[in-house]
Amino acid sequence: MTAQISLDRLTGLIAFARAASLGNYTSAARSLGVSPSAISKSVQRLEAQLGLRLFARTTRSLTLTSEGRELHEKTLRLLRQAEEIEQTATAARSEPSGTLRITAPLPIGVHILSPAIPKFRALYPKLSIDLRLADQHIDLIEEGIDVAVRVGELADSRLISRRLGWHRIAAFASSDYLSRRGIPLHPDDLPRHDCLTFRYQSSGQLLRWPFKVGTKIIEIVPEHAVVADASDAVAAMAVAGGGICMSPTYVAATFVKAGLLTPVLAEFAVDLFPITALWPESRRSNPNVKAIVAFLQEVFPMPAPWDVVMVNG
Known part of the structure; x- marks a missing residue:
């Protein structure tokens, strides 16, 4: 049986990766065009689904846990592969759009x-x-x-x-x-x-x-x-x-x-x-x-x- 990732979990990975890269929910939300609360909820759902604590949270910033660092590296590789797929499809078009x-x-x-x-x-x-x-x-x-x-x-x-x-x-x-x-x-x-x-x-x-x-x-x-x-x-x-x-x-x-x-x-x-x-x-x-x-x-x-x-x- 082929394992399938849910849309909700994929959304959580995207939110997690952006928050980890930028260091806070506000910057992640701005870059993705959503609210900080949406980012926070997506990450919390992901943590609950995985049974892992990904961030050590403070009032000012987010710090990755050891499990979070490992998942961040793997998530970035996944998102870069998705980016390559998108670029391949885009390059197939002759007209900018x-x-x-x-x-x-x-x-x-x-x-x-x-x-x-x-x-x-x-x-x-x-x-x-x-x-x-x-x-x-x-x-x-x-x-x-x-x-x-x-x-x-x-x-x-x-x-x-x-x-x-x-x-x-x-x-x-x-x-x-x-x-x-x-x-x-x-x-x-x-x-x-x-x-x-x-x-x-x-x-x-x-x-x-x-x-x-x-x-x-x-x-x-x-x-x-x-x-x-x-x-x-x-x-x-x-x-x-x-x-x-x-x-x-x-x-x-x-x-x-x-x-x-x-x-x-x-x-x-x-x-x-x-x-x-x-x-x-x-x-x-x-x-x-x-x-x-x-x-x-x-x-x-x-x-x-x-x-x-x-x-x-």
Whole structure:
């Protein structure tokens, strides 16, 4: 007789695997699009069915028991095999369809991807888009992500990558601020100005402002008047005349075109990191992934329009 797994138990395994990977029910629920209580109940039913305690629970997190660790490894193998089955079926289709899951840093998602997605959907109306924006990197394979757009040099043997462009950051200020406080001509002038700086949400570290001085690239952490952990907030404060900010050009470009921000120290700006598209090896032949990767290369042209504003204003 062939053993059969019930749908209820399979649901419990999925909930358990996601909760174990992410460390809590809330994150697992968010990634699966259900409520935390649904995740908790599924895991509790699974424990009752198996007669095992899978988690040592605290008020803040979940810790796997020894039995839970062993089951987690086996469950991940099972889910990866299910993923391969799904990808084989998807690759058999010639036309992109279904749900395409994309993740990207918040500012790239807001300023570059979101305005482009309607055009992409017009090309592929059978596709629905699940766009997830966060500064924290997530595991593409465990989260079921099709394509990630990320900043920086990234190495993961399970992923395929393609360079899209450059993450260029530069200094900006409003004309009102510059008329009151003067225009800095060299990075050494920054201590005499109000600086608006950015703090990374993932690490809590302050952004080091990079400048190319002669043949060298220097990085400084200026004394700041205000610090914020969102690029758009920093740019908005600069627009309001609060001081000089260091911002990605794709965030500042709209304000520069509208005359609300002016590039400063532009001759010292540097291309800091590459912007890269990544996708799991298992999705190499996926028509959805092929379509979005080709489209992303159009979305990130060279030169990028948001960098051109540094020259043309």
